[in-house]
Amino acid sequence: MPTVLNVRDLHVRYGRSVAALHGVDLTVPEDGVLAVLGGNGAGKSTLLRTISGTLKLHRGVVTRGEVRLGDTRIDRLDPAAIVRLGVVGVPEGRQIFTRMSVEENLRAGGISASAEQRVKARERVHELFPVLAERARQRAGLLSGGEQQMLAIGRALMSAPRVLLLDEPSLGLAPKVVTQISAIIREIHAQGTAVVLVEQNAVMALSVADHAAVLEVGRVALAGRSDELSRSEDVRRLYLGGHARSEAAAEPRKHVLSRWGG
Numbered sequence: 617m618p619t620v621l622n623v624r625d626l627h628v629r630y631g632r633s634v635a636a637l638h639g640v641d642l643t644v645p646e647d648g649v650l651a652v653l654g655g656n657g658a659g660k661s662t663l664l665r666t667i668s669g670t671l672k673l674h675r676g677v678v679t680r681g682e683v684r685l686g687d688t689r690i691d692r693l694d695p696a697a698i699v700r701l702g703v704v705g706v707p708e709g710r711q712i713f714t715r716m717s718v719e720e721n722l723r724a725g726g727i728s729a730s731a732e733q734r735v736k737a738r739e740r741v742h743e744l745f746p747v748l749a750e751r752a753r754q755r756a757g758l759l760s761g762g763e764q765q766m767l768a769i770g771r772a773l774m775s776a777p778r779v780l781l782l783d784e785p786s787l788g789l790a791p792k793v794v795t796q797i798s799a800i801i802r803e804i805h806a807q808g809t810a811v812v813l814v815e816q817n818a819v820m821a822l823s824v825a826d827h828a829a830v831l832e833v834g835r836v837a838l839a840g841r842s843d844e845l846s847r848s849e850d851v852r853r854l855y856l857g858g859h860a861r862s863e864a865a866a867e868p869r870k871h872v873l874s875r876w877g878g
């Protein structure tokens with residue numbers, strides 16, 4: 617399977633006392649969706665910060681391991697250089713420019729792209745999110761929560777990324793809107809952009825993603841294909857709020873799940 621992003625043996629600390637990641641291995645398939653699940657404090661945001669180069673802003677450091685985009689090592693690059701290489705994040709809480717118009721927000725996302733890329737990217741964004749074309753001149757702060765999430769994703773797409781990092785896109789949204797966002801993530805992936813989807817909403821994430829990894833206290837506890845993980849007793853009990861079906865529980869774990877790279 618061709619891969620676009622590789623995280624190898626990643627160790628991250630905040631200051632002396634907090635070891636947030638201890639030896640994380642992950643592979644993001646080219647034009648696939650990888651979901652990263654885990655409870656509070658598992659290290660999901662730390663992983664995204666490391667990939668996007670924003671870890672330093674949070675006083676975090678990589679103490680071991682590496683992140684590669686293709687052959688290029690990116691874990692020592694600054695955030696702007698990583699965006700230029702095609703890895704773009706949509707942070708938790710969206711962080712759109714609420715006083716600027718929808719169109720101005722999109723334009724800000726396309727600053728590092730060429731004029732030709734920007735035209736294509738705007739067309740793509742307007743096709744994916746017709747509401748952003750309809751509301752182009754409206755102040756972004758007046759959009760609903762779901763529309764603001766769409767704007768945040770649209771803004772990230774304006775730089776025509778190879779990899780899109782989404783931090784909890786379903787947070788605080790109504791189920792109907794979550795379904796819409798899920799369909800759009802599938803479509804973005806179908807158009808050839810790899811997606812890393814960090815979520816506490818495991819039901820949504822596993823329905824959207826091809827592969828998934830579960831982080832637990834800074835380590836990858838489980839990883840595999842999403843359909844297999846959805847059937848795993850541990851995942852169902854801990855993250856899907858249910859119990860495994862008896863036949864799934866009876867299967868030997870190694871057939872259902874594989875440790876990443878193991």
Ligand SMILES: Nc1ncnc2c1ncn2[C@@H]1O[C@H](COP(=O)(O)OP(=O)(O)OP(=O)(O)O)[C@@H](O)[C@H]1O
Binds near residue numbers: 636657659663
């Ligand atoms: N800036 C920081 N300084 C110190 N410790 C931090 C910092 N950010 C995160 N941590 C700690 O690192 C660990 C991993 O946190 P992280 O935010 O990556 O987890 P998370 O899975 O994203 O959780 P959540 O879903 O609650 O955001 C936690 O123990 C957290 O308290």
